[in-house]
Amino acid sequence: MTHILLVDDEPHIIGLLERALRADGLEPVSAEDGESALQLLDERDIALVVLDVGLPGIDGFDVLRRIRAGGSTVPVIMLTARSGTADTVEALDAGASDYVPKPFVVAELLARIRSRLRESAGASTVLTYDGVTLDMLARRATVEGHDIDLSAREFALAEQFLRHPGEVLTRETLLKQVWELDFDPGSNVVDVYVRYLRGKVGASRIATVRGEGYRWEA
The missing domain is CATH 1.10.10.10 (Winged helix-like DNA-binding domain superfamily/Winged helix DNA-binding domain)
Structure with a gap:
């Protein structure tokens, strides 16, 4: 089973994505804050992370930096309600694989997830x-x-x-x-x-x- 980690403090977004991922044959795992997300990454075999920028405690950018500092190359798709080039640049410079603004179209996000999973599976280490x-x-x-x-x-x-x-x-x-x-x-x-x-x-x-x-x- 391919596990996708969803990190967002908005329950309705988590619920929406959980249903969509299961319908797409993927297994969601969820966290409401950055510390819980990092713990799950240590404990579970996670194929991809969907990570919101606006989180309680440490924000999504800091979570991403800690993921990359630990040597992980897991694909990370950032979600944010913020607009502006600066946030996009910060996310990509921190090591994000993709960046999707809120509100998003679920079908498009799923397509991006599938694309990143294909790239990850086919990439030589x-x-x-x-x-x-x-x-x-x-x-x-x-x-x-x-x-x-x-x-x-x-x-x-x-x-x-x-x-x-x-x-x-x-x-x-x-x-x-x-x-x-x-x-x-x-x-x-x-x-x-x-x-x-x-x-x-x-x-x-x-x-x-x-x-x-x-x-x-x-």
């Missing part, structure tokens, strides 16, 4: 190419056997390159996969982080394809 290794579970990166310190965004960017060596990845693709944001032609965030990553894995490993994007050299 260790990626190695040309002397660079990413351990997805330990969140550890090495170059020629030496540990390097990558931020969450740098790690996610390196993951995209190592999953597609030799392929040209456009800025649009990288912005969508790493930042979960629609393409903004005025943004240089991809170029900035590619520069950071080159400085840590070696500039020769990532080639610029003029007018298209970047390629991890095969």
Whole structure:
């Protein structure tokens, strides 16, 4: 049975999602606050977390940071009644897999859950190419056997390159996969982080394809 952890202090939302998940063949587990959620993650085999930002005690952002600090790569979909780009950026920077504003359409949330579960099931836990290794579970990166310190965004960017060596990845693709944001032609965030990553894995490993994007050299 695939267990989905629901973390929300609104009983009607928990009840609604529990019914929807069971109808979809999934098994919900629920918590009303962050501490209870973290305890359940330690005790149960959880495949995915649906996590509300506004929780009593520690908020959803802090819960997410503690999940990632413990080395867990469990997919986390954030829910929030707040609006604004700042909250979206904070959630994704903290390690969220997806971000859904309230009120939400249940069918859409279920589709996002299924998509993240498929990605998680199909993802290799260790990626190695040309002397660079990413351990997805330990969140550890090495170059020629030496540990390097990558931020969450740098790690996610390196993951995209190592999953597609030799392929040209456009800025649009990288912005969508790493930042979960629609393409903004005025943004240089991809170029900035590619520069950071080159400085840590070696500039020769990532080639610029003029007018298209970047390629991890095969």
